[in-house]
Amino acid sequence: MKYYIKTFGCQMNFNDSERIKGILHHMGYKPADTPEEADLILINTCTIREKPDQKVYSHLGEYKKIKEKRPEVIIGVCGCLAQRMGWQLVEKAPVVDLMFSSFNIHHLPELIQQAQAGYRAIAILEEPPEDEDRMWEFKTVRDNAYCAYVTVMKGCDKHCTYCVVPKTRGRQRSRSLESILEEVRWLVADGVKEIHLLGQNVTAWGQDINIHFSELLYRVAEIPGVERIRFTTGHPSDMDERIAKAMGDIPQICEHLHLPVQSGSNRILKLMERNYTKEEYLEKIHMLREYVPGITFSTDIIVGFPTETEEDFEETLDVLRKVRFEQVFSFKYSPRPDTPAAYMEGQIPDEVKTDRMSRLLSLQKEILAEIARSYEGTVQEVLLESWQDGKLVGRTRTNRWVSVEGSEDMLGKTVRVRITRSQPFSMEGIILEEVEA
Ligand code: 5AD
Ligand code: SF4
Numbered sequence: 160m161k162y163y164i165k166t167f168g169c170q171m172n173f174n175d176s177e178r179i180k181g182i183l184h185h186m187g188y189k190p191a192d193t194p195e196e197a198d199l200i201l202i203n204t205c206t207i208r209e210k211p212d213q214k215v216y217s218h219l220g221e222y223k224k225i226k227e228k229r230p231e232v233i234i235g236v237c238g239c240l241a242q243r244m245g246w247q248l249v250e251k252a253p254v255v256d257l258m259f260s261s262f263n264i265h266h267l268p269e270l271i272q273q274a275q276a277g278y279r280a281i282a283i284l285e286e287p288p289e290d291e292d293r294m295w296e297f298k299t300v301r302d303n304a305y306c307a308y309v310t311v312m313k314g315c316d317k318h319c320t321y322c323v324v325p326k327t328r329g330r331q332r333s334r335s336l337e338s339i340l341e342e343v344r345w346l347v348a349d350g351v352k353e354i355h356l357l358g359q360n361v362t363a364w365g366q367d368i369n370i371h372f373s374e375l376l377y378r379v380a381e382i383p384g385v386e387r388i389r390f391t392t393g394h395p396s397d398m399d400e401r402i403a404k405a406m407g408d409i410p411q412i413c414e415h416l417h418l419p420v421q422s423g424s425n426r427i428l429k430l431m432e433r434n435y436t437k438e439e440y441l442e443k444i445h446m447l448r449e450y451v452p453g454i455t456f457s458t459d460i461i462v463g464f465p466t467e468t469e470e471d472f473e474e475t476l477d478v479l480r481k482v483r484f485e486q487v488f489s490f491k492y493s494p495r496p497d498t499p500a501a502y503m504e505g506q507i508p509d510e511v512k513t514d515r516m517s518r519l520l521s522l523q524k525e526i527l528a529e530i531a532r533s534y535e536g537t538v539q540e541v542l543l544e545s546w547q548d549g550k551l552v553g554r555t556r557t558n559r560w561v562s563v564e565g566s567e568d569m570l571g572k573t574v575r576v577r578i579t580r581s582q583p584f585s586m587e588g589i590i591l592e593e594v595e596a
Contacts, residue, residue: 160187160188160189160198160199161188161189161190161191161196161197161198161199162180162183162188162189162190162191162197162198162199162200162201163190163191163193163194163196163197163199163200163201164176164179164180164200164201164202164203165194165200165201165202165203165218166202166203167202167203167204167205167211167214167215167238168203168204168205168207168211168238168239169205169207170308170355170357170391171261171310171328171357171358171359172203172204172205172238172239172261173308174299174308174309174310174357175203175237175238175261175264175310176203177299177300177301177308178264178294178297178299179201179203179237179264179267180299180300181297181298181299181300182264182265182267182268182297183199183267184300185297186268186271194221194222194225195225197232198231198232198233199232199233199235199271200222200225200232200233200234200235201234201235201236201237202215202218202219202222202235202236202237202238203237203238204236204237204238204239204240204241205238205239205240206239206240206243206244206323206327206495207239207322207323207324207493207495208490208493208495209493209494209495210493211240212240215236215240216251216252219234219236219252219254219255222234222254223252223254226254233256233257233271233274233275234254234255234256234257235255235256235257235258235259235270235274236248236252236255236257236258237258237259237260237261237264238260238261238327239260239261239323239324239327239328240327241258241259241260241283242260242261242262242283242326242327242328243323243326243327243496245258245281245283246281246283249279249281255279256274256279256280257270257271257273257274257279257280257281258280258281258282258283259282259283260283260284260327261313261327261328262284262286262287262288262291262329263282263284263287263288263291264294265290265291265293265294265296265297266282266288270282286329287313287314287329287332291313291332292334292335292338295334295338295342298345303544303545304350304351304544304570304571305350305351305352305353305542305543305544305570305571306351306352306353306355306387306542306544307346307351307353307354307355308355308357309339309342309343309346309354309355309356309357310334310357310358311333311334311339311356311357311358311361311364311375312331312332312333312334312357312358312359312360312361312363312364313328313329313331313332313334313358313359314328314329314330314331314332314359315328315330315331315359315360316330316331316360316363316367317360317363317394317432317434318432319421319431319432319433320430320431320432320498320499320500320503321431321461321464321492321495321498321500322495322498323495323496323497323498324359326497326498328359331360331363331366331367332367333364333365333366333367333368333370335368336370336374336375336378339356339375339379340378340379340382343379343382343385344382347382347383347384347385348384350571352384352385352386352387352542352571352573352596353386353387353388353389353542353544354379354385354387354388354389355388355389355390355391356375356379356388356389356390356391357390357391358390358391358392359392360392360393360394360397361390361391361392361393362390362393362394362397362398362402363394363397366397371401372397372401372402373401373402373404373405376388376390376402376405376406376409376412377405377408377409380409380410380411380412384596385411386411386542386573386596387411387412387413387542387556387573388409388411388412388413389412389413389415389558391417392417392419393416393417393418393419394419395418395419395420395433395435395439395440395443396433396434396435398418398443398447400446400450403446403447403449403450403451404450406447406450406451406454407450407451412451413556413557413558414451414452414453414454414455414556414557415454415455415456415457415485415556415557415558416447416454416455416456416457417456417457417458417459418440418443418444418456418457418458419458419459419460420437420440420458420459420460420475420478420482421433421459421460421461421464422460422461422464422467422471422474422475423437423471423474423475423476423477423478423479424437424467424470424471424472424474424475425437425474426466426471427464427466427467427471430464430465430466430500430503431461431464431500437474437477437478440478441478441481441482444456444482453557454557455484455485455557455558455559456482456484456485457484457485457486457487457488457558458482458484458486458487458488459487459488459489459490460475460479460487460488460489460490460519461489461490461491461492462475462489462490462491462492462512462515462516462519463491463492463507463511463512463515463516464492464500464507465492465500465503465504465505465506465507466503466504466505466507467492467507467515472515472518475519476518476519476522479519479522479523479526480522480526483526483530484523484526485527485530485557485558485559486527486558487519487523489516489519489520489523491509491512491513491516492507492512494506524583527583528583531581531582531583531586532581534559534578534581534586535578535579535580535581536577536578537577537578538575538576538577538578538591539555539556539557539559539561539575539576539578539588540555540556540573540574540575540576540594541553541554541555541561541563541573541574541575541576541588542554542571542572542573543563543565543569543570543571543572543573543574544570544571545570546567546570547562550562550563550564550565551563551564551565551567551569551570555586559586560584560585560586561576561578561585561586561587561588562585562586562587562588563576563587563588563589563590564589564590565590569590572593572594573593573594573596574590574591574592574593574594575590575591575592575593575594576588576589576590576591577589577591
């Protein structure tokens with residue numbers, strides 16, 4: 160039996176798919192190269208904005224044609240859109256045989272059996288089930304041999320007024336320290352060098368089980384063989400001095416942080432219920448730079464949030480100029496069902512959103528061109544994680560991609576590289592020496 164999984168959305172969804180693959184391998188399934196060859200087709204969905212919703216329906220349309228030719232094929236939908244829509248999704252797309260969400264990935268074996276027996280297996284639960292932690296018993300199947308994601312927390316307890324995630328992934332549930340460390344130990348034994356801790360709001364990890372996130376960082380770093388640590392996504396209001404200090408203290412933590420600011424306008428931040436001001440955000444950036452010399456940042460920005468004026472938008476551009484992010488992910492505000500912002504007055508016309516977005520992108524392009532130039536001639540530590548078009552490719556500790564000449568047997572090694580050419584989205588360099596682990 161063969162499976163095909165199409166994954167949309169964030170790294171959490173990506174990691175969920177890796178676990179789903181683990182479960183399927185455990186059941187004896189093998190991966191198919193195309194959906195046409197598969198006996199089980201799964202779409203792991205995202206619903207953060209309207210666009211990903213539409214993509215899911217268009218993929219389901221394609222898979223419907225496959226099912227018309229081979230009716231025994233099982234078509235499943237999981238993830239955030241599944242959780243948000245429930246049975247409504249089946250009404251819209253009757254081709255769906257099976258549905259579950261990030262709450263009950265570990266119920267997949269029973270659900271597949273049910274679908275194979277000819278029943279519709281729809282398991283969308285209001286709340287995460289009691290046995291949710293059983294999910295961690297299944298190992299993930301990864302494409303990247305050296306860098307691995309580890310989900311440490313599920314759900315989110317923040318109430319950002321634009322965001323659908325608390326509805327699709329539920330309340331914040333921190334995974335236990337021991338369960339996380341066990342997975343990290345297993346990954347390292349499997350050859351992984353870089354551990355990337357994941358949570359919708361990872362800096363709040365531990366708040367519901369009385370441990371501080373910085374403790375998790377120290378404990379992961381103690382595991383022999385962990386060469387690099389990253390974590391995503393941080394929330395500025397939980398990003399405190401203890402975390403900054405841990406980042407500075409622990410040699411394996413990479414000098415990079417994704418810290419979504421969303422807007423630079425205090426008025427908009429308040430409407431978003433982000434719980435910080437522009438000044439507080441900039442102070443946190445300053446504090447992190449003090450504790451972690453050379454740290455780089457990336458961020459998320461929403462343009463055209465309800466009532467956003469030109470002045471508000473200028474404040475956002477000002478944050479870009481002040482912080483000089485290495486990467487900015489910007490999104491046009493997209494109203495999501497059942498979120499407070501969707502019902503606010505003063506929705507912004509699409510042309511205005513498009514115009515602000517393009518101005519933001521062109522400012523960021525200038526900043527990035529300058530940052531890119533500043534890398535030329537520098538020496539960077541690069542973990543060689545893949546082989547592409549006859550070259551070794553890896554990331555600097557500051558999270559920039561570099562390609563170098565070398566042989567495939569260098570994969571998994573960390574090397575010092577002199578950067579010879581640097582462009583906004585890629586760099587080239589030459590290997591100087593290997594870094595002893
Ligand atoms: N509209 C546009 N962007 C959104 N994001 C979250 N919700 C919305 C929405 N309704 C963006 C935020 C978040 C990123 C993952 O997606 O910037 O950080
Ligand atoms: Fe998309 Fe958010 Fe779900 Fe991730 S958590 S898949 S970004 S809706």
